[in-house]
Amino acid sequence: MKKVFLFSIIIGLSFSCAKKVSQEETKPVKEEVKPEHIVGGDSDAHGCKGSAGYTWSSVRKECIRIFEGTKLEHAKDGKTYTTVAYVIFEKAGNKAELFLDTQDESIILERKGEGEPWINGDLELIPWKGYVLKKAGEIIYTGE
Secondary structure (H helix, E strand, C coil), X not given: CHHHHHXXXXXXXXXXXXXXXXXXXXXXXXXXXXXXXXXXXXXXXXXXXXXHCCEEECCCXXXXXXXXXXXXXXXXXXXXXXXXXXXXXXXXXXEEEXXXXXXXXXEEEECCCCCCCEEECCEEEECXXXXXXXXXXXXXXXXX
């Protein structure tokens, strides 16, 4: 009697497991569709390709590579820095666009005339032995 009871339990469990497996197999499998990544398809709102090093210049009204502009290195004050700033000048020369690693957007500096510094608030770009960038009267970057 015990053998028959044990045998019926084993058969009952095997049928219930088989039913569960067959139910799982009949469920439709939803595959996650990933959007296709296109190399070089990273154009911004202005059509500039970031992967190729291009950024929109408000001053020049075109895509530029800021590292081809004037490089300003952090002022030497006995400390080691790994930051740089880049300046792009308007073709007429009265506007300068400043790209700082601490800012998400570029900063537009303007000057009144030839030989004058470009100014925006407390930032001042002075043409002296290359260029000197001051913030609130303190030199923060220099470059040629």
